[in-house]
Amino acid sequence: MATLTNGQVDGTNGLVNGLSHSHSPAGCGGTIPMKDHDAIKLFIGQIPRNLDEKDLRPLFEEFGKIYELTVLKDRFTGMHKGCAFLTYCARESALKAQNALHEQKTLPGMNRPIQVKPADSESRGEDRKLFVGMLNKQQSEDDVRRLFESFGSIEECTILRGPDGNSKGCAFVKYSSHAEAQAAISSLHGSQTMPGASSSLVVKFADTDKERTIRRMQQMAGQMGIFNPIALQFGAYGAYAQVQQQQAALMASVGQGGYLSPMAAFAAAQMQHMATINGLPGGPMTPTSGGSTPPGIGAPTVTSIPSPISVNGFTGMPPPQANGQPEAVYTNGIHPYPVLQEVGGCFLSSLSEAQSPTAADSLQQAYTGVQQYAAYPAAYGQISQAFPQPPPIIPQQQREGPEGCNLFIYHLPQEFGDVELMQMFLPFGNVISSKVFVDRATNQSKCFGFVSFDNPGSAQAAIQSMNGFQIGMKRLKVQLKRPKDANRPY
DNA sequence: TTTCATT
Numbered sequence: 001m002a003t004l005t006n007g008q009v010d011g012t013n014g015l016v017n018g019l020s021h022s023h024s025p026a027g028c029g030g031t032i033p034m035k036d037h038d039a040i041k042l043f044i045g046q047i048p049r050n051l052d053e054k055d056l057r058p059l060f061e062e063f064g065k066i067y068e069l070t071v072l073k074d075r076f077t078g079m080h081k082g083c084a085f086l087t088y089c090a091r092e093s094a095l096k097a098q099n100a101l102h103e104q105k106t107l108p109g110m111n112r113p114i115q116v117k118p119a120d121s122e123s124r125g126e127d128r129k130l131f132v133g134m135l136n137k138q139q140s141e142d143d144v145r146r147l148f149e150s151f152g153s154i155e156e157c158t159i160l161r162g163p164d165g166n167s168k169g170c171a172f173v174k175y176s177s178h179a180e181a182q183a184a185i186s187s188l189h190g191s192q193t194m195p196g197a198s199s200s201l202v203v204k205f206a207d208t209d210k211e212r213t214i215r216r217m218q219q220m221a222g223q224m225g226i227f228n229p230i231a232l233q234f235g236a237y238g239a240y241a242q243v244q245q246q247q248a249a250l251m252a253s254v255g256q257g258g259y260l261s262p263m264a265a266f267a268a269a270q271m272q273h274m275a276t277i278n279g280l281p282g283g284p285m286t287p288t289s290g291g292s293t294p295p296g297i298g299a300p301t302v303t304s305i306p307s308p309i310s311v312n313g314f315t316g317m318p319p320p321q322a323n324g325q326p327e328a329v330y331t332n333g334i335h336p337y338p339v340l341q342e343v344g345g346c347f348l349s350s351l352s353e354a355q356s357p358t359a360a361d362s363l364q365q366a367y368t369g370v371q372q373y374a375a376y377p378a379a380y381g382q383i384s385q386a387f388p389q390p391p392p393i394i395p396q397q398q399r400e401g402p403e404g405c406n407l408f409i410y411h412l413p414q415e416f417g418d419v420e421l422m423q424m425f426l427p428f429g430n431v432i433s434s435k436v437f438v439d440r441a442t443n444q445s446k447c448f449g450f451v452s453f454d455n456p457g458s459a460q461a462a463i464q465s466m467n468g469f470q471i472g473m474k475r476l477k478v479q480l481k482r483p484k485d486a487n488r489p490y
Numbered sequence: 491t492t493t494c495a496t497t
Protein backbone atom coordinates (compact mmCIF):
# COMPACT_ATOMS: atom_id res chain seq x y z
CA MET A 1 0.00 0.00 0.00
CA ALA A 2 1.83 2.98 -1.27
CA THR A 3 0.10 5.39 1.02
CA LEU A 4 1.46 3.73 4.10
CA THR A 5 4.93 2.92 2.97
CA ASN A 6 5.39 6.50 1.92
CA GLY A 7 4.45 7.54 5.36
CA GLN A 8 1.75 9.65 3.84
CA VAL A 9 -1.54 9.25 5.53
CA ASP A 10 -4.46 11.26 4.40
CA GLY A 11 -5.92 11.35 7.81
CA THR A 12 -9.21 9.78 7.02
CA ASN A 13 -8.28 6.26 6.24
CA GLY A 14 -4.54 5.82 5.88
CA LEU A 15 -3.74 3.96 9.04
CA VAL A 16 -6.93 2.08 9.45
CA ASN A 17 -6.61 0.49 6.09
CA GLY A 18 -3.78 -1.52 7.47
CA LEU A 19 -4.94 -2.12 10.95
CA SER A 20 -8.57 -1.89 11.79
CA HIS A 21 -11.69 -3.47 10.64
CA SER A 22 -13.32 -0.14 10.16
CA HIS A 23 -15.61 -0.94 12.97
CA SER A 24 -17.18 1.79 14.98
CA PRO A 25 -18.49 1.15 18.46
CA ALA A 26 -22.19 1.61 18.47
CA GLY A 27 -24.04 4.07 20.55
CA CYS A 28 -21.33 6.39 21.66
CA GLY A 29 -21.42 9.13 19.09
CA GLY A 30 -22.10 12.49 20.60
CA THR A 31 -22.25 11.37 24.21
CA ILE A 32 -20.03 12.94 26.82
CA PRO A 33 -17.54 10.23 27.70
CA MET A 34 -17.36 8.99 31.26
CA LYS A 35 -14.66 6.66 32.35
CA ASP A 36 -14.77 3.90 34.90
CA HIS A 37 -13.08 4.68 38.17
CA ASP A 38 -10.72 1.78 37.57
CA ALA A 39 -9.83 2.78 34.04
CA ILE A 40 -6.23 2.32 33.00
CA LYS A 41 -4.22 4.92 31.18
CA LEU A 42 -2.23 3.27 28.44
CA PHE A 43 1.04 4.39 27.01
CA ILE A 44 1.20 3.96 23.25
CA GLY A 45 4.67 3.86 21.76
CA GLN A 46 6.21 3.44 18.34
CA ILE A 47 3.75 5.69 16.60
CA PRO A 48 4.86 7.22 13.32
CA ARG A 49 5.22 10.94 13.80
CA ASN A 50 2.90 11.75 10.99
CA LEU A 51 -0.12 10.22 12.71
CA ASP A 52 -2.17 12.39 14.98
CA GLU A 53 -5.13 11.69 17.21
CA LYS A 54 -7.64 11.48 14.44
CA ASP A 55 -5.46 8.95 12.61
CA LEU A 56 -4.98 6.84 15.69
CA ARG A 57 -8.48 6.91 17.04
CA PRO A 58 -9.90 4.39 14.54
CA LEU A 59 -7.18 1.92 15.37
CA PHE A 60 -8.04 1.94 19.04
CA GLU A 61 -11.76 2.49 18.93
CA GLU A 62 -12.40 -1.06 17.97
CA PHE A 63 -11.58 -2.15 21.49
CA GLY A 64 -14.01 0.16 23.14
CA LYS A 65 -15.08 3.70 23.71
CA ILE A 66 -12.15 6.07 24.07
CA TYR A 67 -12.23 8.48 26.95
CA GLU A 68 -9.11 10.34 26.03
CA LEU A 69 -6.39 10.00 23.44
CA THR A 70 -3.48 12.39 23.44
CA VAL A 71 -0.46 12.34 21.23
CA LEU A 72 2.53 13.59 23.17
CA LYS A 73 4.06 16.67 21.69
CA ASP A 74 6.96 18.78 22.64
CA ARG A 75 5.65 21.57 24.75
CA PHE A 76 7.33 24.27 22.70
CA THR A 77 8.08 23.00 19.28
CA GLY A 78 4.88 21.02 19.07
CA MET A 79 6.91 18.18 17.71
CA HIS A 80 5.22 14.80 17.82
CA LYS A 81 7.10 12.63 20.24
CA GLY A 82 6.10 9.37 18.65
CA CYS A 83 3.97 8.23 21.54
CA ALA A 84 0.59 8.87 23.10
CA PHE A 85 -1.60 8.31 26.12
CA LEU A 86 -4.85 6.50 25.73
CA THR A 87 -7.58 6.04 28.28
CA TYR A 88 -10.65 3.96 27.51
CA CYS A 89 -13.88 4.52 29.27
CA ALA A 90 -13.75 0.92 30.39
CA ARG A 91 -10.84 -0.84 32.00
CA GLU A 92 -11.70 -3.92 30.02
CA SER A 93 -11.17 -2.10 26.73
CA ALA A 94 -7.65 -1.18 27.77
CA LEU A 95 -6.82 -4.77 28.56
CA LYS A 96 -8.25 -5.92 25.27
CA ALA A 97 -6.29 -3.33 23.34
CA GLN A 98 -3.10 -4.18 25.15
CA ASN A 99 -3.57 -7.88 24.43
CA ALA A 100 -4.40 -7.35 20.82
CA LEU A 101 -1.86 -4.72 19.93
CA HIS A 102 1.13 -4.63 22.23
CA GLU A 103 4.16 -5.65 20.19
CA GLN A 104 1.80 -7.27 17.70
CA LYS A 105 2.06 -4.92 14.80
CA THR A 106 4.64 -2.54 13.46
CA LEU A 107 3.25 0.70 12.19
CA PRO A 108 4.45 1.99 8.84
CA GLY A 109 7.88 3.51 8.97
CA MET A 110 8.68 2.13 12.42
CA ASN A 111 11.26 -0.53 13.02
CA ARG A 112 9.86 -1.73 16.30
CA PRO A 113 6.37 -2.96 17.06
CA ILE A 114 3.73 -0.75 18.61
CA GLN A 115 3.74 -0.51 22.39
CA VAL A 116 0.47 -0.63 24.24
CA LYS A 117 0.86 -0.91 27.98
CA PRO A 118 -0.11 0.85 31.17
CA ALA A 119 1.56 4.24 31.41
CA ASP A 120 4.31 4.71 33.96
CA SER A 121 1.96 6.89 35.91
CA GLU A 122 -0.27 3.88 36.45
CA SER A 123 2.24 1.70 38.19
CA ARG A 124 5.65 3.15 39.01
CA GLY A 125 7.79 0.47 37.52
CA GLU A 126 11.29 1.59 38.35
CA ASP A 127 11.86 -0.43 41.45
CA ARG A 128 11.07 -3.73 39.83
CA LYS A 129 12.90 -3.30 36.61
CA LEU A 130 16.28 -4.86 36.14
CA PHE A 131 19.11 -4.12 33.86
CA VAL A 132 20.81 -7.27 32.67
CA GLY A 133 24.26 -6.90 31.23
CA MET A 134 26.92 -9.17 29.83
CA LEU A 135 24.50 -11.32 27.93
CA ASN A 136 25.57 -13.25 24.93
CA LYS A 137 24.58 -11.29 21.85
CA GLN A 138 22.86 -14.36 20.44
CA GLN A 139 20.51 -14.66 23.39
CA SER A 140 16.92 -13.89 22.54
CA GLU A 141 14.20 -12.43 24.65
CA ASP A 142 12.94 -15.96 25.26
CA ASP A 143 16.35 -17.09 26.45
CA VAL A 144 16.42 -14.24 28.91
CA ARG A 145 12.90 -14.99 30.06
CA ARG A 146 13.84 -18.59 30.73
CA LEU A 147 16.75 -17.42 32.79
CA PHE A 148 14.64 -15.08 34.89
CA GLU A 149 11.21 -16.70 35.05
CA SER A 150 11.80 -18.78 38.14
CA PHE A 151 12.13 -15.68 40.31
CA GLY A 152 8.76 -14.19 39.60
CA SER A 153 6.34 -13.12 36.99
CA ILE A 154 7.94 -11.19 34.20
CA GLU A 155 5.93 -8.27 32.87
CA GLU A 156 8.38 -7.17 30.30
CA CYS A 157 11.55 -8.45 28.81
CA THR A 158 13.42 -6.48 26.21
CA ILE A 159 16.77 -7.10 24.63
CA LEU A 160 18.49 -3.84 23.82
CA ARG A 161 19.32 -3.70 20.19
CA GLY A 162 21.15 -1.34 17.92
CA PRO A 163 19.60 0.12 14.79
CA ASP A 164 20.71 -2.95 12.87
CA GLY A 165 18.74 -5.16 15.21
CA ASN A 166 21.83 -6.68 16.76
CA SER A 167 21.72 -7.29 20.47
CA LYS A 168 23.81 -4.97 22.57
CA GLY A 169 24.31 -7.78 25.02
CA CYS A 170 21.99 -6.35 27.58
CA ALA A 171 18.32 -6.34 28.43
CA PHE A 172 15.63 -5.00 30.69
CA VAL A 173 13.50 -7.37 32.70
CA LYS A 174 10.53 -6.08 34.63
CA TYR A 175 8.93 -8.18 37.33
CA SER A 176 5.58 -7.59 38.90
CA SER A 177 7.16 -6.84 42.24
CA HIS A 178 10.29 -5.42 43.77
CA ALA A 179 10.85 -8.59 45.80
CA GLU A 180 10.92 -10.76 42.72
CA ALA A 181 13.42 -8.44 41.12
CA GLN A 182 15.56 -8.51 44.23
CA ALA A 183 15.45 -12.31 44.27
CA ALA A 184 16.66 -12.45 40.70
CA ILE A 185 19.55 -10.14 41.51
CA SER A 186 20.56 -12.25 44.48
CA SER A 187 20.58 -15.44 42.49
CA LEU A 188 21.77 -14.36 39.12
CA HIS A 189 24.14 -11.43 39.44
CA GLY A 190 27.64 -12.66 38.74
CA SER A 191 26.39 -16.24 38.76
CA GLN A 192 27.70 -17.21 35.35
CA THR A 193 29.58 -15.95 32.36
CA MET A 194 27.86 -16.16 29.03
CA PRO A 195 29.88 -17.46 26.12
CA GLY A 196 31.52 -14.55 24.42
CA ALA A 197 30.87 -12.14 27.29
CA SER A 198 33.83 -10.39 28.80
CA SER A 199 32.70 -10.83 32.36
CA SER A 200 30.04 -12.47 34.44
CA LEU A 201 26.36 -11.73 34.14
CA VAL A 202 25.27 -8.37 35.49
CA VAL A 203 21.85 -8.18 37.11
CA LYS A 204 20.93 -4.97 38.85
CA PHE A 205 18.13 -2.48 39.13
CA ALA A 206 17.85 -0.37 36.01
CA ASP A 207 19.00 3.20 36.17
CA THR A 208 16.61 5.68 37.62
CA ASP A 209 15.66 8.71 35.61
CA LYS A 210 18.21 10.74 37.47
CA GLU A 211 20.98 8.32 36.78
CA ARG A 212 20.00 8.28 33.16
CA THR A 213 20.00 12.03 33.10
CA ILE A 214 23.50 12.16 34.41
CA ARG A 215 24.62 9.52 31.97
CA ARG A 216 23.10 11.40 29.11
CA MET A 217 24.67 14.64 30.11
CA GLN A 218 28.04 13.00 30.05
CA GLN A 219 27.42 11.53 26.66
CA MET A 220 26.12 14.79 25.39
CA ALA A 221 29.13 16.66 26.61
CA GLY A 222 31.21 14.42 24.42
CA GLN A 223 28.94 14.81 21.41
CA MET A 224 28.26 18.47 21.20
CA GLY A 225 31.75 19.27 20.10
CA ILE A 226 32.16 21.59 23.02
CA PHE A 227 35.41 19.93 23.91
CA ASN A 228 36.85 20.77 20.59
CA PRO A 229 38.47 24.15 20.97
CA ILE A 230 38.00 24.94 17.31
CA ALA A 231 34.31 24.32 17.54
CA LEU A 232 34.32 26.21 20.75
CA GLN A 233 35.81 29.33 19.41
CA PHE A 234 34.21 29.39 16.03
CA GLY A 235 31.06 27.49 16.59
CA ALA A 236 29.92 28.97 19.82
CA TYR A 237 27.37 31.25 18.30
CA GLY A 238 26.04 28.59 15.98
CA ALA A 239 25.53 26.39 18.96
CA TYR A 240 23.87 29.30 20.65
CA ALA A 241 21.29 29.50 17.90
CA GLN A 242 20.65 25.79 17.89
CA VAL A 243 19.82 25.59 21.50
CA GLN A 244 17.63 28.60 21.94
CA GLN A 245 14.58 26.51 21.55
CA GLN A 246 15.78 24.26 24.25
CA GLN A 247 16.47 27.15 26.47
CA ALA A 248 12.85 28.05 26.11
CA ALA A 249 12.01 24.54 27.12
CA LEU A 250 14.21 24.84 30.13
CA MET A 251 12.55 28.01 31.22
CA ALA A 252 9.14 26.61 31.18
CA SER A 253 10.01 23.29 32.70
CA VAL A 254 11.74 25.03 35.50
CA GLY A 255 8.90 27.42 35.96
CA GLN A 256 6.43 24.62 36.19
CA GLY A 257 8.64 22.37 38.20
CA GLY A 258 8.45 19.92 35.35
CA TYR A 259 10.95 17.56 33.90
CA LEU A 260 14.11 19.24 32.81
CA SER A 261 15.57 17.81 29.69
CA PRO A 262 19.27 17.42 30.16
CA MET A 263 19.91 18.91 26.77
CA ALA A 264 17.90 21.94 27.63
CA ALA A 265 19.57 22.34 30.95
CA PHE A 266 22.96 21.96 29.52
CA ALA A 267 22.35 24.27 26.62
CA ALA A 268 20.69 26.88 28.70
CA ALA A 269 23.42 26.82 31.25
CA GLN A 270 25.98 27.30 28.54
CA MET A 271 24.13 30.20 27.09
CA GLN A 272 23.53 31.66 30.45
CA HIS A 273 27.15 31.48 31.08
CA MET A 274 28.04 33.09 27.82
CA ALA A 275 25.51 35.82 28.32
CA THR A 276 26.94 36.56 31.69
CA ILE A 277 30.44 36.65 30.42
CA ASN A 278 29.56 38.90 27.59
CA GLY A 279 27.74 41.23 29.86
CA LEU A 280 24.44 40.53 28.21
CA PRO A 281 21.25 40.29 30.11
CA GLY A 282 20.33 36.76 30.95
CA GLY A 283 17.47 36.86 28.51
CA PRO A 284 14.30 35.29 29.73
CA MET A 285 16.12 33.36 32.40
CA THR A 286 14.44 35.06 35.27
CA PRO A 287 14.35 32.62 38.09
CA THR A 288 10.83 31.52 38.51
CA SER A 289 11.38 29.20 41.37
CA GLY A 290 9.37 29.76 44.42
CA GLY A 291 6.40 28.32 46.10
CA SER A 292 6.89 24.60 46.24
CA THR A 293 9.94 24.53 44.03
CA PRO A 294 12.73 22.98 46.03
CA PRO A 295 15.88 25.00 46.54
CA GLY A 296 18.22 24.60 43.64
CA ILE A 297 15.49 23.85 41.18
CA GLY A 298 15.20 27.38 40.02
CA ALA A 299 16.80 28.62 36.88
CA PRO A 300 20.52 28.96 37.29
CA THR A 301 20.63 32.11 39.27
CA VAL A 302 23.26 33.86 37.34
CA THR A 303 22.25 37.16 38.70
CA SER A 304 23.39 36.00 42.06
CA ILE A 305 26.81 35.03 40.82
CA PRO A 306 29.59 37.54 40.64
CA SER A 307 30.38 38.25 37.05
CA PRO A 308 33.22 35.95 36.13
CA ILE A 309 34.86 38.38 33.80
CA SER A 310 37.99 38.54 35.82
CA VAL A 311 40.12 35.51 35.46
CA ASN A 312 41.11 35.89 39.02
CA GLY A 313 37.52 35.94 40.01
CA PHE A 314 37.60 32.18 39.91
CA THR A 315 40.29 31.76 42.44
CA GLY A 316 39.08 30.08 45.53
CA MET A 317 35.77 31.81 45.31
CA PRO A 318 33.27 29.79 47.28
CA PRO A 319 30.19 29.46 45.14
CA PRO A 320 26.71 29.88 46.48
CA GLN A 321 25.57 26.70 48.09
CA ALA A 322 22.95 25.23 45.86
CA ASN A 323 20.48 23.15 47.83
CA GLY A 324 22.05 24.17 51.05
CA GLN A 325 24.26 21.14 50.70
CA PRO A 326 26.61 20.64 53.57
CA GLU A 327 30.25 21.30 52.88
CA ALA A 328 30.98 17.68 53.47
CA VAL A 329 29.66 16.64 50.13
CA TYR A 330 32.54 18.37 48.46
CA THR A 331 35.75 16.64 49.19
CA ASN A 332 38.00 18.98 51.10
CA GLY A 333 35.41 21.66 50.85
CA ILE A 334 36.70 22.42 47.40
CA HIS A 335 34.07 23.68 45.09
CA PRO A 336 33.67 23.48 41.41
CA TYR A 337 32.87 26.61 39.55
CA PRO A 338 29.38 27.75 40.46
CA VAL A 339 27.39 28.35 37.34
CA LEU A 340 26.64 24.89 36.11
CA GLN A 341 26.92 23.52 39.52
CA GLU A 342 23.59 25.10 40.18
CA VAL A 343 22.20 23.23 37.28
CA GLY A 344 23.86 20.17 38.67
CA GLY A 345 22.25 21.01 41.93
CA CYS A 346 19.00 21.05 40.11
CA PHE A 347 19.37 17.45 39.21
CA LEU A 348 20.97 16.50 42.41
CA SER A 349 18.66 18.16 44.78
CA SER A 350 16.30 15.31 44.40
CA LEU A 351 19.04 12.77 44.67
CA SER A 352 19.96 14.14 48.00
CA GLU A 353 16.78 13.61 49.86
CA ALA A 354 17.16 12.10 53.26
CA GLN A 355 20.58 13.52 53.78
CA SER A 356 22.43 12.19 56.71
CA PRO A 357 26.05 11.73 57.61
CA THR A 358 25.80 8.14 56.44
CA ALA A 359 24.51 9.30 53.11
CA ALA A 360 27.61 11.38 52.55
CA ASP A 361 29.41 8.69 50.63
CA SER A 362 26.72 8.11 48.12
CA LEU A 363 26.16 11.81 47.81
CA GLN A 364 29.80 12.27 47.15
CA GLN A 365 29.56 9.67 44.47
CA ALA A 366 26.62 11.36 42.94
CA TYR A 367 28.36 14.68 43.02
CA THR A 368 31.49 13.41 41.47
CA GLY A 369 29.82 12.78 38.18
CA VAL A 370 28.02 16.02 38.04
CA GLN A 371 30.84 18.01 39.41
CA GLN A 372 32.92 16.79 36.56
CA TYR A 373 30.21 17.75 34.23
CA ALA A 374 29.81 21.04 35.95
CA ALA A 375 33.38 21.98 35.70
CA TYR A 376 33.91 22.03 32.02
CA PRO A 377 31.41 24.63 30.97
CA ALA A 378 33.19 26.94 33.32
CA ALA A 379 36.21 26.52 31.15
CA TYR A 380 33.93 26.81 28.22
CA GLY A 381 32.84 30.18 29.43
CA GLN A 382 36.40 31.26 29.56
CA ILE A 383 37.01 30.09 26.07
CA SER A 384 33.99 31.82 24.74
CA GLN A 385 35.27 34.91 26.42
CA ALA A 386 38.34 34.58 24.29
CA PHE A 387 36.29 34.95 21.17
CA PRO A 388 34.82 38.42 21.41
CA GLN A 389 37.51 39.73 23.72
CA PRO A 390 41.27 39.47 23.91
CA PRO A 391 42.25 36.16 25.40
CA PRO A 392 43.16 36.04 29.03
CA ILE A 393 46.74 36.07 30.19
CA ILE A 394 48.91 33.81 28.13
CA PRO A 395 51.97 32.64 29.92
CA GLN A 396 55.10 33.95 28.31
CA GLN A 397 57.32 31.25 29.65
CA GLN A 398 57.08 27.89 31.29
CA ARG A 399 56.92 28.36 34.95
CA GLU A 400 56.58 25.63 37.46
CA GLY A 401 54.72 26.26 40.64
CA PRO A 402 55.68 25.07 44.10
CA GLU A 403 55.34 21.42 44.88
CA GLY A 404 51.71 20.36 44.95
CA CYS A 405 50.76 23.02 42.43
CA ASN A 406 51.74 21.23 39.24
CA LEU A 407 49.47 18.85 37.44
CA PHE A 408 50.02 16.15 34.91
CA ILE A 409 47.09 15.77 32.53
CA TYR A 410 46.66 12.79 30.26
CA HIS A 411 44.08 11.85 27.62
CA LEU A 412 43.69 15.37 26.36
CA PRO A 413 41.79 15.80 23.12
CA GLN A 414 44.12 15.76 20.19
CA GLU A 415 43.20 19.34 19.29
CA PHE A 416 44.10 20.79 22.63
CA GLY A 417 47.07 23.12 22.69
CA ASP A 418 48.62 25.08 25.50
CA VAL A 419 45.93 27.72 25.42
CA GLU A 420 43.04 25.31 25.52
CA LEU A 421 44.71 23.42 28.30
CA MET A 422 45.08 26.58 30.31
CA GLN A 423 41.53 27.61 29.63
CA MET A 424 40.29 24.28 30.79
CA PHE A 425 41.97 24.80 34.14
CA LEU A 426 41.43 28.50 34.66
CA PRO A 427 38.24 28.02 36.61
CA PHE A 428 40.20 26.44 39.40
CA GLY A 429 42.72 29.19 40.00
CA ASN A 430 45.63 31.14 38.60
CA VAL A 431 47.24 29.08 35.93
CA ILE A 432 50.86 30.18 35.80
CA SER A 433 51.74 27.89 32.95
CA SER A 434 50.30 25.24 30.71
CA LYS A 435 52.10 23.02 28.27
CA VAL A 436 50.83 20.37 25.93
CA PHE A 437 53.58 18.07 24.72
CA VAL A 438 53.88 17.71 21.00
CA ASP A 439 55.62 15.21 18.83
CA ARG A 440 58.63 16.94 17.39
CA ALA A 441 58.39 15.25 14.02
CA THR A 442 54.69 15.65 13.37
CA ASN A 443 53.88 18.62 15.56
CA GLN A 444 50.94 16.59 16.83
CA SER A 445 49.89 16.69 20.43
CA LYS A 446 50.93 13.73 22.48
CA CYS A 447 47.67 14.20 24.34
CA PHE A 448 49.29 14.98 27.64
CA GLY A 449 50.55 18.08 29.26
CA PHE A 450 51.25 20.00 32.44
CA VAL A 451 49.47 22.82 34.19
CA SER A 452 50.85 24.80 37.08
CA PHE A 453 48.88 26.81 39.58
CA ASP A 454 50.18 29.27 42.10
CA ASN A 455 48.76 27.37 45.02
CA PRO A 456 48.08 23.76 45.96
CA GLY A 457 44.41 24.37 46.70
CA SER A 458 43.72 25.25 43.09
CA ALA A 459 45.59 22.17 41.96
CA GLN A 460 43.52 20.00 44.28
CA ALA A 461 40.33 21.63 43.12
CA ALA A 462 41.29 20.92 39.54
CA ILE A 463 42.06 17.31 40.29
CA GLN A 464 38.83 16.96 42.15
CA SER A 465 36.73 18.24 39.30
CA MET A 466 38.64 17.28 36.23
CA ASN A 467 40.19 13.92 36.99
CA GLY A 468 38.07 11.34 35.25
CA PHE A 469 36.22 14.01 33.34
CA GLN A 470 34.78 12.40 30.29
CA ILE A 471 35.61 13.88 26.93
CA GLY A 472 34.11 11.85 24.14
CA MET A 473 35.25 8.32 24.73
CA LYS A 474 38.14 9.19 26.98
CA ARG A 475 38.46 10.29 30.53
CA LEU A 476 41.02 12.84 31.56
CA LYS A 477 43.64 11.75 33.97
CA VAL A 478 44.56 14.66 36.19
CA GLN A 479 47.08 14.14 38.93
CA LEU A 480 49.92 15.89 40.66
CA LYS A 481 53.07 16.01 38.62
CA ARG A 482 55.80 13.94 40.12
CA PRO A 483 58.62 16.00 41.56
CA LYS A 484 61.52 16.30 39.15
CA ASP A 485 63.87 13.83 40.71
CA ALA A 486 61.37 11.25 41.78
CA ASN A 487 61.68 7.78 40.39
CA ARG A 488 65.12 8.30 39.06
CA PRO A 489 67.33 5.65 40.52
CA TYR A 490 70.49 7.27 39.26
C1' DT B 491 26.62 -3.07 29.16
C1' DT B 492 21.17 1.64 30.58
C1' DT B 493 16.10 1.77 26.15
C1' DC B 494 12.54 5.57 21.40
C1' DA B 495 9.03 7.97 23.62
C1' DT B 496 5.71 8.68 29.82
C1' DT B 497 1.45 14.65 29.47
